[in-house]
Amino acid sequence: MKIKNTFMNLIGNNDPASKFNRKKMLTTLSPVIGLVALFILASSLSNVFLTASNLTNVLRQVSVLGFAALGMTIVIITGNIDLSIIGNVSMSTTLVAVLLQNGWDVVPMILVVLLASSTIGLLNGLIISYFKIESFVITMGMQVVCFGLSLFIAGGRTVIVDNLAPFMLNLASNKLGMIPVMFIILLGFYTVFYIFTKKTKMGRYIYALGGNEEVSYVSGVNVTIVRTTAYILSGLMAGVAGIFTFSRSLCGDPAAGSALGMYVVAAVVIGGTKMSGGRGSVLFTIIGILIIGIINNTLNLVGFEYYAQQIIQGLIIIFAVVISSKKRR
Amino acid sequence: MNKPMLQVNNITKQFPGVKALDRVSIDLYEGEVLCIAGENGAGKSTLIKILSGVFMLDEGEIILNDEKVNIKNPLTAIELGFSVVYQEHRLINNLTVAENIYFGRFPMKRGFVDYRKLNDDAQQILNRLGMNIRASELVSSLGSSQSQMVEIAKALSVGAKIMILDEPSAAITDSELEKLFEIIKDLKSEGQSFIYISHRLKELFEIGDRVAVLKDGKLVGVEKVSDIDTKKIISMMVGRDLGEVYRPKDREIKEEVLRVENLTNDIVHDCSFTVRAGEIVGFSGLVGSGRSELAESVFGYRKRRAGDIFVDGRKVRIRTPKDAIANGMGFITEDRKTTGVILNKSVAVNTTFAILDKLSRAGFVNTREEKVLVDNYIKKLKIKTPSDKQEAQFLSGGNQQKVILAKWLLTESKFLICDEPTKGIDVGTKQEFYNILDDLARQGIAIMLISSELPEIVGLSNRVYVMQEGRIVKELMEDEISEETITTYSMHEME
Numbered sequence: 026m027k028i029k030n031t032f033m034n035l036i037g038n039n040d041p042a043s044k045f046n047r048k049k050m051l052t053t054l055s056p057v058i059g060l061v062a063l064f065i066l067a068s069s070l071s072n073v074f075l076t077a078s079n080l081t082n083v084l085r086q087v088s089v090l091g092f093a094a095l096g097m098t099i100v101i102i103t104g105n106i107d108l109s110i111i112g113n114v115s116m117s118t119t120l121v122a123v124l125l126q127n128g129w130d131v132v133p134m135i136l137v138v139l140l141a142s143s144t145i146g147l148l149n150g151l152i153i154s155y156f157k158i159e160s161f162v163i164t165m166g167m168q169v170v171c172f173g174l175s176l177f178i179a180g181g182r183t184v185i186v187d188n189l190a191p192f193m194l195n196l197a198s199n200k201l202g203m204i205p206v207m208f209i210i211l212l213g214f215y216t217v218f219y220i221f222t223k224k225t226k227m228g229r230y231i232y233a234l235g236g237n238e239e240v241s242y243v244s245g246v247n248v249t250i251v252r253t254t255a256y257i258l259s260g261l262m263a264g265v266a267g268i269f270t271f272s273r274s275l276c277g278d279p280a281a282g283s284a285l286g287m288y289v290v291a292a293v294v295i296g297g298t299k300m301s302g303g304r305g306s307v308l309f310t311i312i313g314i315l316i317i318g319i320i321n322n323t324l325n326l327v328g329f330e331y332y333a334q335q336i337i338q339g340l341i342i343i344f345a346v347v348i349s350s351k352k353r354r
Numbered sequence: 355m356n357k358p359m360l361q362v363n364n365i366t367k368q369f370p371g372v373k374a375l376d377r378v379s380i381d382l383y384e385g386e387v388l389c390i391a392g393e394n395g396a397g398k399s400t401l402i403k404i405l406s407g408v409f410m411l412d413e414g415e416i417i418l419n420d421e422k423v424n425i426k427n428p429l430t431a432i433e434l435g436f437s438v439v440y441q442e443h444r445l446i447n448n449l450t451v452a453e454n455i456y457f458g459r460f461p462m463k464r465g466f467v468d469y470r471k472l473n474d475d476a477q478q479i480l481n482r483l484g485m486n487i488r489a490s491e492l493v494s495s496l497g498s499s500q501s502q503m504v505e506i507a508k509a510l511s512v513g514a515k516i517m518i519l520d521e522p523s524a525a526i527t528d529s530e531l532e533k534l535f536e537i538i539k540d541l542k543s544e545g546q547s548f549i550y551i552s553h554r555l556k557e558l559f560e561i562g563d564r565v566a567v568l569k570d571g572k573l574v575g576v577e578k579v580s581d582i583d584t585k586k587i588i589s590m591m592v593g594r595d596l597g598e599v600y601r602p603k604d605r606e607i608k609e610e611v612l613r614v615e616n617l618t619n620d621i622v623h624d625c626s627f628t629v630r631a632g633e634i635v636g637f638s639g640l641v642g643s644g645r646s647e648l649a650e651s652v653f654g655y656r657k658r659r660a661g662d663i664f665v666d667g668r669k670v671r672i673r674t675p676k677d678a679i680a681n682g683m684g685f686i687t688e689d690r691k692t693t694g695v696i697l698n699k700s701v702a703v704n705t706t707f708a709i710l711d712k713l714s715r716a717g718f719v720n721t722r723e724e725k726v727l728v729d730n731y732i733k734k735l736k737i738k739t740p741s742d743k744q745e746a747q748f749l750s751g752g753n754q755q756k757v758i759l760a761k762w763l764l765t766e767s768k769f770l771i772c773d774e775p776t777k778g779i780d781v782g783t784k785q786e787f788y789n790i791l792d793d794l795a796r797q798g799i800a801i802m803l804i805s806s807e808l809p810e811i812v813g814l815s816n817r818v819y820v821m822q823e824g825r826i827v828k829e830l831m832e833d834e835i836s837e838e839t840i841t842t843y844s845m846h847e848m849e
């Protein structure tokens with residue numbers, strides 16, 4: 026009972042128990058159920074799946090996606106979308122590589138990269154608010170700009186860095202027990218963002234903007250600031266994702282972000298956050314990325330051909346989205 | 355008496371935490387207007403939404419012309435001969451008035467929509483309702499009371515056997531209502547039946563044959579209108595007498611708080627007025643006379659073309675609602691759905707939404723303090739909700755309106771604009787709200803009151819501005835205020 030109440034609090038509903046709340050809890054929980062089912066299915070399909078090294082590997086693989094999807098969740102909650110993220114991740118990765126190659130220290134490098142990636146978010150937010158244009162179109166354009174910038178920064182090729190600082194060298198491989206440090210950092214970010222969205226004034230405004238922009242405006246909320254904040258956070262997380270992308274490949278590939286593709290949006294939606302805005306929770310996006318990670322991993326382990334992997338992946342994502350966004354009546 | 359055409363037997367409908375209808379039975383005869391009265395959240399809209407296929411009933415049966423029917427979705431309801439004006443607006447904003455009226459039933463010619471016929475037919479209905487708008491206009495360009503009339507036109511155009519009107523009169527004035535009643539009476543004599551819901555009891559006597567009263571989801575009783583009076587209905591609704599309410603207007607009126615000079619926007623022209631501390635100033639006029647649009651410009655929600663605004667004698671720059679709030683203004687807006695409540699957010703979040711600055715420390719919302727404030731208003735305004743965590747969309751219309759009232763009352767503004775504040779609110783709570791407004795005025799708050807309900811304007815205002823076609827045509831002093839003078843000036847032909 027206690028646990029259930031805590032859970033209901035977590036998803037923002039702590040009505041006294043009733044059968045309808047149970048129903049609501051079920052729909053909210055469906056991503057979790059899906060994850061568990063997938064987990065069982067994966068372990069029965071491949072006996073490698075449950076090994077410690079493979080699970081660690083899955084957590085490492087989903088981390089980059091996790092950072093990108095966290096930013097996307099915030100933007101989607103405001104009722105907008107940020108397609109520039111994958112371009113921004115590429116840009117950040119190449120920037121990391123080039124700065125390190127030029128002998129920068131790690132800390133100033135990180136600051137500059139995050140500043141650059143957040144600036145992309147700032148521009149997204151301001152342009153969308155100022156010209157009142159669909160976020161889809163603007164951020165799509167910004168994505169192309171970012172890919173262009175990546176090529177420019179990298180000089181049109183993959184940047185190889187000599188003499189890497191040990192910190193960067195080990196960032197991806199460090200583990201705490203079985204769990205990669207980057208996944209722990211990811212959880213840290215999710216916790217902070219969860220508290221931010223659920224407990225702060227700005228968090229309320231972010232949800233409200235997605236719920237009804239007009240009401241927000243009439244109530245004296247500066248909607249431009251709220252929307253831009255969401256995009257800056259999204260840009261910031263793209264920067265973090267970029268740093269970790271570099272730490273995994275140890276080179277600056279100007280196309281690195283495109284691997285994330287539509288997984289970013291898919292993870293958010295599978296986690297139950299509604300594209301129409303105003304609803305959802307960053308915590309559930311973790312479930313979304315884990316589901317995607319396990320699907321990809323299993324398909325690899327089972328050894329499908331690449332084209333078959335693509336088709337199955339796509340279908341499973343569609344299926345998962347359909348399940349998690351099923352209407353309540 | 356002949357047999358009823360529609361029988362509703364023992365209907366029950368359960369929502370999370372609320373039994374909205376509890377074994378309710380009602381019948382409807384041919385050529386009859388059956389009114390339904392009851393407090394906010396009594397279950398009126400739920401009943402009609404079951405008839406129109408929006409909700410499924412949990413228990414009970416519906417019998418139409420001796421046949422048991424299963425109304426499983428709105429389409430079945432339409433086919434069975436129901437047409438409905440819902441309490442909340444359902445028009446499609448980026449279509450024209452005509453397209454909305456005939457949506458899904460466009461006249462066709464050689465495979466294409468016959469736009470000429472579409473517009474002509476729509477215009478005819480609009481004219482019949484005495485509406486001064488073109489059928490080819492976009493709905494998005496209409497004020498909210500005008501769209502209410504379009505909504506009515508749409509339902510009328512169907513020519514259904516049973517027409518259901520859920521608070522059609524909210525935010526429309528007596529003269530528009532008169533037109534509607536004429537039409538209802540015409541159709542009634544042709545054998546069409548009506549279910550009519552309203553919180554303005556006067557209307558029930560004007561148009562109704564019988565009144566059914568609901569309370570907390572149960573049927574209290576059905577009475578012939580000719581057998582009862584307002585007092586009886588109220589005591590059936592509320593469970594007690596409200597008594598005579600008379601509020602003296604001997605408020606102490608002090609210095610001027612707001613002065614507006616020569617305000618012009620896309621709808622209103624050259625409007626100048628003042629509101630002083632401790633004063634309730636009424637704004638009257640027909641639908642489309644520009645009262646809301648004037649208020650919106652004062653509050654920075656609608657662009658001004660010209661004109662100055664002075665607060666406490668100082669000229670202020672108001673370009674957004676944020677500026678207005680910073681200057682001590684509050685605005686209870688007219689349109690619940692677009693500018694009033696955030697439907698998918700809780701009662702608590704909605705109620706404190708305009709005072710989060712005051713309610714936060716270091717950016718964090720103090721939810722404990724919040725709960726105290728919200729619970730206080732839930733009690734004070736009798737907001738019917740299972741808890742403060744309930745999403746606003748699951749509240750009845752009137753209870754959503756109460757949330758909006760609470761939200762703006764909490765801002766403790768020194769100048770409060772109320773645009774149709776009691777729209778959809780039951781008689782008991784209305785009195786409570788009037789008391790609150792009167793109290794506020796006595797504490798020195800300046801209040802601008804826009805209302806289509808004349809008794810409200812007459813009973814509360816110290817002064818009244820009458821508007822006509824976007825202009826202020828008359829300022830009435832306290833001793834000149836009466837329903838007659840206001841009506842005269844709002845209809846008076848301008849030279």
Ligand SMILES: Nc1ncnc2c1ncn2[C@@H]1O[C@H](COP(=O)(O)OP(=O)(O)OP(=O)(O)O)[C@@H](O)[C@H]1O
Pocket residue numbers: 369370372373374392393394395396397398399400401441738739747748749750751752753778780
């Ligand atoms: N979709 C819903 N989900 C949950 N509860 C609901 C829903 N719709 C209505 N209710 C609840 O059912 C009760 C009856 O609501 P209903 O809308 O029928 O009231 P009403 O008589 O029309 O009130 P009003 O005069 O305010 O319009 C209310 O307590 C309301 O909160």
Ligand SMILES: [Mg+2]
Pocket residue numbers: 398399400441520750751752
């Ligand atoms: Mg209702």
